[in-house]
Amino acid sequence: MLTKRHLMTAGAALLVLGAAAVAQDSRPSATTAAPAGTRFITVASTTSTVDSGLFNHILPLFKAKTGIEVRVISQGTGQALDTGRRGDADVVFVHARAAEDKFVADGHGGPRRAVMYNDFVLIGPKSDPAGIKGSRDIVAALRAIQTKAAPFVSRGDRSGTHQAELTLWRDAGIDLAATRGSWYREIGQGMGAALNTAGGMNAYVLADRGTWLSFRNRGDLDILVEGDKRLFNQYGIMLVSPQRHAHVKQADAQAFIDWVVSPEGQKAIADYKVGGQQLFFPNATDSGA
Amino acid sequence: MDVTQALSAAFGLVFGGDHAFYAIVGLSLTVTLSAVVLAALIGLPAGALLALARFPGRGAVIVLVNGLMGLPPVVAGLIVFLVLSRSGPLGSLGLLFTPAAMVVAQTLLVLPIVIAITRQLIEDLHGEYREHLASLGLTGIRAIPTLLWDGRFALATAILAGFGRASAEVGAVLIVGGNIAGYTRTMTTAIALETSKGDLPLALGLGIVLIALTLGINAVTYAASRVGARFAG
Numbered sequence: 001m002l003t004k005r006h007l008m009t010a011g012a013a014l015l016v017l018g019a020a021a022v023a024q025d026s027r028p029s030a031t032t033a034a035p036a037g038t039r040f041i042t043v044a045s046t047t048s049t050v051d052s053g054l055f056n057h058i059l060p061l062f063k064a065k066t067g068i069e070v071r072v073i074s075q076g077t078g079q080a081l082d083t084g085r086r087g088d089a090d091v092v093f094v095h096a097r098a099a100e101d102k103f104v105a106d107g108h109g110g111p112r113r114a115v116m117y118n119d120f121v122l123i124g125p126k127s128d129p130a131g132i133k134g135s136r137d138i139v140a141a142l143r144a145i146q147t148k149a150a151p152f153v154s155r156g157d158r159s160g161t162h163q164a165e166l167t168l169w170r171d172a173g174i175d176l177a178a179t180r181g182s183w184y185r186e187i188g189q190g191m192g193a194a195l196n197t198a199g200g201m202n203a204y205v206l207a208d209r210g211t212w213l214s215f216r217n218r219g220d221l222d223i224l225v226e227g228d229k230r231l232f233n234q235y236g237i238m239l240v241s242p243q244r245h246a247h248v249k250q251a252d253a254q255a256f257i258d259w260v261v262s263p264e265g266q267k268a269i270a271d272y273k274v275g276g277q278q279l280f281f282p283n284a285t286d287s288g289a
Numbered sequence: 290m291d292v293t294q295a296l297s298a299a300f301g302l303v304f305g306g307d308h309a310f311y312a313i314v315g316l317s318l319t320v321t322l323s324a325v326v327l328a329a330l331i332g333l334p335a336g337a338l339l340a341l342a343r344f345p346g347r348g349a350v351i352v353l354v355n356g357l358m359g360l361p362p363v364v365a366g367l368i369v370f371l372v373l374s375r376s377g378p379l380g381s382l383g384l385l386f387t388p389a390a391m392v393v394a395q396t397l398l399v400l401p402i403v404i405a406i407t408r409q410l411i412e413d414l415h416g417e418y419r420e421h422l423a424s425l426g427l428t429g430i431r432a433i434p435t436l437l438w439d440g441r442f443a444l445a446t447a448i449l450a451g452f453g454r455a456s457a458e459v460g461a462v463l464i465v466g467g468n469i470a471g472y473t474r475t476m477t478t479a480i481a482l483e484t485s486k487g488d489l490p491l492a493l494g495l496g497i498v499l500i501a502l503t504l505g506i507n508a509v510t511y512a513a514s515r516v517g518a519r520f521a522g
Contacts, residue, residue: 042386042469051486056470073386073467074482087375088385192485217487245375247383 040069041253044081044089046160047190049235050074052210052279057272062259068252076190078158084109084238087245090253093260095160095208095235109240113261114289116269116280117234120164121212122225123195124150124204138228139172146174149183151203153194156186164233165206171230195221208233210279234289235280237261260284298494299501309471314502317475320388320462321455324395328403329448331396336407337433341415351408357401362394366461369394373465386467391475394461399451406447410440442514449510456503476502 049055050072059070075083077094084092085108092109094100104110122141124132130150132141145152155162169176176184187197191211198205199219207215212223225231237257242248259265266282273279283289302310339350371377373385373393384390414436415422422432437444459477466473468482476499483492 042467047485051482071386071467071469071472073469087380190485192487196484196487215487217489247375247381 038069039067039252040071041090041249041256042071042073042088043091043093043256044073044075044079044083045093046077046080046095047074047192048095048161048208048211049093051190051192052208052214053274054210054269054272054280058260058265058268061268062256062265065259065264066252066255068255070256074190076155076157076159076162078163081108084240087240087248090240090249091237091256092240093235093237095233096163097234097236099160099163100236100238104238107241108244109238112236112238113257114284114286115235115237115260116266116282116284117232117289118209118280119226120161120206120231120233121209121223122204122231123198123207123212123221124224125202125220126222127202127220128224129202130204133224135225136227138168138225138230141225142168142172142174145183145204146172146179149181151183151185151201153198153201153203153205154184154186155191155194155206156188157190159190160233161191161206161208168206168230213277213279214274234283292493294490295493295497298490299497300494302491302494302498312471313474313476313479314498316388316473317456317477317499318502320391320475321395321452323392324399324455325448325452327392327396328399328451332400332403332451333407333437333444334433336404337411337437338430339404339408340411340436341430341433351405354401354405354408358405360398360401361460362398362458363460363464365397366394366464369397369461369465385465386469386473388466388473390465391462391473394465395455395458398458398461399455402451402454403447406450407437407440407444410443410447411436414440442518445510445514449507452506453503456499 045055051074055070055072059072063069073080073083073089077096077099080089080092080094081099081103083089084103092103093115100112104112122132122138124130130141130144130148132144135141144150154165166176185197185201185203187194189197191207192215194205195207195212195215196217197203199217199221202220204224209226237260239250239253239257240248242250260269261284266284269280269282270278339347339354369390370385372379373382373390374380375383375385384393411433415432418436418439422428422435425435427435457477459481462468462473462475463478463481466475466478468474468478474482476495480492480495480499483489483495
């Protein structure tokens, strides 16, 4: 029926027009340089940097200096790297060294620059059914949790924290695939959700210290194991390859990366404190990081 | 945490003069209302056509549209994400992680509701008034404008149902919008974020504001339709 087809076409056109109208005031042209004031880059980063409030602290400083707005999407490290691979971000800012090196080696971006570190802590209920409180040995603590089959919440989302957790289980000589039972609970969500879940189930959970310090719903949870050097958590930043994705805003994105690793950016990171505690420790000048 | 804290958080948000919060509310309303308007512009005529047209496979189309009322928001979000991603077919538009992408995703969610309910309403109305319309020379699709006008108050409910679905959902806007602070953060994604930060009073406070807004919009629509019905006699 002719009229029907006309209406459908009109409908589809309206949908696109409407979307474009909404986009117009908020989105600079995808192809040309944006006018001053609406310059922006998109950064795919991790839930730990967003949930901890770090970006809220440092991005206004960068914007004041350069006029570049930084739009941050908070994802797990695995997903953030995927976002970069698809070309949906200009910069990735994550924490999982092996995955970052693979990203660079595969030509999706780089070079990788070290930015800062904090550390992971093992959180658990104050009642501590596995009896690990005060230990500095994360590997022994995980063995105790597994032996007692005490509830443990895993991120299960390919995030940097999830990948670190899996490495620690391997270091503990525990084959999760073979030994995991109902005590090991993968939730496939971000750090905050994992902490909420652990609180609700009186379970253990591996968390980055930054998210833990700024987390508000601690309930009966506390830090039980910390200080093991295997709990070190390094963050890195990379430009998404402009060769693969021509629309990547190379100049502005590089300006952000350069600022983050500059003395000024590094000081901004060090200055971010929650309750008087520093959350992230800049180490861009540390050649081994 | 108790409800008092949440209520005081809600009160603080509404009257605290926090521009970031007002921007979030504004974006939520803009995105949702744009999606509802687009869905109404497409869905009302499409639903009416589906009610009156007779063609092979019509039953299958009706089942499909009715079924899509249950389209999971996260799936709608994923589809729009894949289409708008730089690596997807419409990637060159650069629409991913923008409010426009959120409008498209929510339109997809609202459209089946508007089409399905319109189809049912118009079909019933047409059954009732077919002969009367025919006596006025309005047969087939020429009856559509009259039928839509006569059914306008009932159709408002279809659009409100669509509004409810769009304003309440978080899965689609989170995937295609990215929950970027100050740009694509809406009421629902902000609630999800505050929950994950463990700030439950603030999350619930935002929820209270969202529910109040939804109630307010429904109240205005109800009042308008009552007034309209009185004058329409």
